[in-house]
Amino acid sequence: METAPAYHLILEGILILWIIRLLFSKTYKLPETYKLTEKEKEDLIEEWQPEPLVPPVSKEHPAITYDVVTGPPSHKIIINGKECVNFASFNFLGLLDNERVKEKALASLKKYGVGTCGPRGFYGTFDVHLELESRLAAFMKTEEAIIYSYGFATIASAIPAYSKRGDIIFVDEAACFSIQKGLQASRSFIKYFKHNDMEDLERLLKEQELEDQKNPRKARVTRKFIVVEGLYMNTSDVCPLPDLVKLKYKYKVRIFLEESLSFGVLGEHGKGVTEHFGVNMDDIDLISANMENAVASIGGFCCGRSFVIDHQRLSGQGYCFSASLPPMLAAAAIEALNIMEEDPDIFTVLRKKCEHVYSALQGIPSLKVVGVSFAPALHLQLERGSGSRVTDLQRLRSVVDYCLDRNVALTVARYLEKEERFLPPPRLQA
């Protein structure tokens, strides 16, 4: 064997020693650099002070005391002891104190009791619920309908059932709060377009189409939805449904229509904004409404094709994990539907009254009317805002008090200032 030169051996020896040192030295982990001792931890725990659970609410906050209503909340309402004409409840068809509706509710109460004691899956499905669902589907001429026990939860559970993370939803800026909560729960990409502005929507859709062409694999699995309201709660005007349907087929997006204010109001037979514009019901993927306005009951429903609605029976959170609607309220809703079907003239009467009130409210100095002429819920806004929301609200409250003294009940529209995405200016609701 050749003997290696001395410097080879020395070099190799140093290298081996270096490797052994590296192998046995401690790895350098970042968190270990600031490991705290027990004493320090205890000190930190002692020092930490949380914020108070709720910040204090000032006594002048307008919502801290509610006006108390004694007696039935119908056309004449006794508020804080004073009897007024009620211009503030959403009792559009006047069915809140209808005798037939009350009789049916009482009959149902005597048969079923009040509560259902269970969600729909566990013996909470009553034959009244099934009947109401089939009646609603027949009324709206769709395949199937599904009932929720709370109006707010209806659209807020329906949107997250279909639209998940990664999907895209195009929403009008004036969407109501329950839609906003549904959007937040769905974790999808939300794109807002200007209120009732079809060009803005088309621009957004075109942008999305360009994105899709760049990445066709992703586009094949990204669902796209448009969520609009029939009659907007915040601005009292109607969405342009025929244009939306054209955009739907052009850009292949699905439409969810929220008809809380327009169900039982618009259209010849009260079927809502689809009848108003003469649009085919099948073109709309999902119609959602709550039964707390025209139908004078509690709860909400969604209707559409079975392909769409059946999915909510297992994935709608407000449906699966919550108790079902009390049967007496379902019976009241069925009777209200009966009245609506028997007597389609009430819708014409309602429309005439709306037009009458609209024209009567024009020309009031420094208050302008926001809304279309046939909308049953109007907003009165200050012509010149003072720039500060609080002073505006106080002025409006003084208007409301003035009206209450003269036995007319109005109300200041309430919004949660910090939560709303696009805060509407202060206004009265009539």
Next chain:
Amino acid sequence: MTESSATKLLNGDACHRTLHGKNASKNGYVKNHCLFQQSQKYRRAREKRQNATTNPSLYQKPFVESFEETPLLVAVLTYMGYGILTLFGYLRDFLRHWNIEKCHVAREREQQKDFVPLYQDFENFYTRNLYMRIRDNWNRPICSVPGAKMDVVERVTHNYNWTFEHTGTVVKDVINMGSYNYLGFAENTGACADAAVEVTHAYGAGVGSTRCEMGNLDVHEELELLIARFLGVESSMAFGMGFATNSMNIPALTGKGCLILSDELNHASLVLGARLSGSTIRVFKHNNMQSLEKLLRDAIVHGQPRTHRPWKKILIVVEGIYSMEGSIVRLPEIVALKKRYKAYLYLDEAHSIGALGPQGRGVVNYFGLDPKDVDIMMGTFTKSFGAAGGYIGGRKELIDYLRCHSHSAVYATSMSPPVAQQIITSMKIIMGEDGTSLGADRLRQLSENTNYFRRKLLDMGFIIYGNDDSPVVPLMLYMPAKIGAFGREMLKRNIGTVVVGFPATPIIESRARFCVSAAHTKEMMKQILLKFLKRKSSYKLRNMRIDLNQLLLKG
């Protein structure tokens, strides 16, 4: 507190773990059998740390909970069963795709065939292939009061559960073990129903406006004062839906920069509310106080992730009784932890209000604690009061804040008047203010029924989960085939039961869940137990051999 007490704390944790010997199992449950001695040892170690405890002992009576481990053979067989079902599922999908088998699934419209598909194929795999086979156990329609006995509408299916038809007959007097009717207030006669009738005459059924606009009726004001008295808190607020109470009020209380510590098995409404609030959420193991304490310490010491700023608030969210497990929350320990670490406590008493406690005031009453220790007491009226809706109780500042800032008060319609009246009447009966002892009788009957039922099932050798005092009794079935078989056979024998499987429970822990009610008589329960006996051996559900007839005779 000094360093020595901190080490005692850690030592106490270590003591507890070695005492039990069984650690948390792989799917995160703490499976331990807390007997009286062990909890006493735990208590003493704690008392050394806590020099000032107002309660002389944390638990006044033994806290016995058991979650037996799944036997190994059963686990293997269950996985095999699911595997076979999955294979068959793929086969059927293949046949349906190639039109060899007729497809009953609803299809997309012709005009929209080129749209992006609304559902991913795999999302619905479970629904199509496994759920469909046993779908007839759920959504059974009834047509009577959901009391101790009910009438179930008969359904038949001619195409293996894809569609149902009503035959027109009604199966009468099915014993109801599925509805949440703990105190038996689901009735259509009696004081509650009469009061509700009067209120419907006076007020109508609907309201038509939100709470802060025109929807605040005097019935609501009366109801809120009554709830505050019932719970022993300063003030309270009622909402129209229990689910919405959680999902709309948690976002009003916490926001970005806050931490929510929620139990593993919390209800969907609590999870949704926590998500909507935007706070950071950390999950601790079910009813496991070491896990919770560790999370609390880490949170306070290290602060928010990445920036290490201190947290604004820490909120612990727990439930009174967990409806799928039947376990009761360890409230005395949580209150001790909360005071030590200055966190806030949100207690959801959906199932426990009215059902636990000598006066029926819920889990706080059951443990004999002070209601002022719980910052936010939430509950629902659907279960023990036979109505609908939810409430939140707490200090006056909290409720004032919620009146102004809760999503529900501003945007959602208020509660219907007859429903509110039903709650008022039933609450007065429970409190005994109506002059009769009906409330106290029902509470006693419920706890007797619970103890009898649980004891007998355990004696028969079934595996039952949960606390000995909870009226929710889950009976383990494990295998997928048994879920369907149990539900159907029980209905044939006129007993209506609830069976639950994946995804509400872990995949190998399917169960049948019974809700004991004060309206059940001893005769009804004996009938049920006899019927279990007869079918049990064919399902091999029990694990011990015992002379069964003698057991029932003893009863």
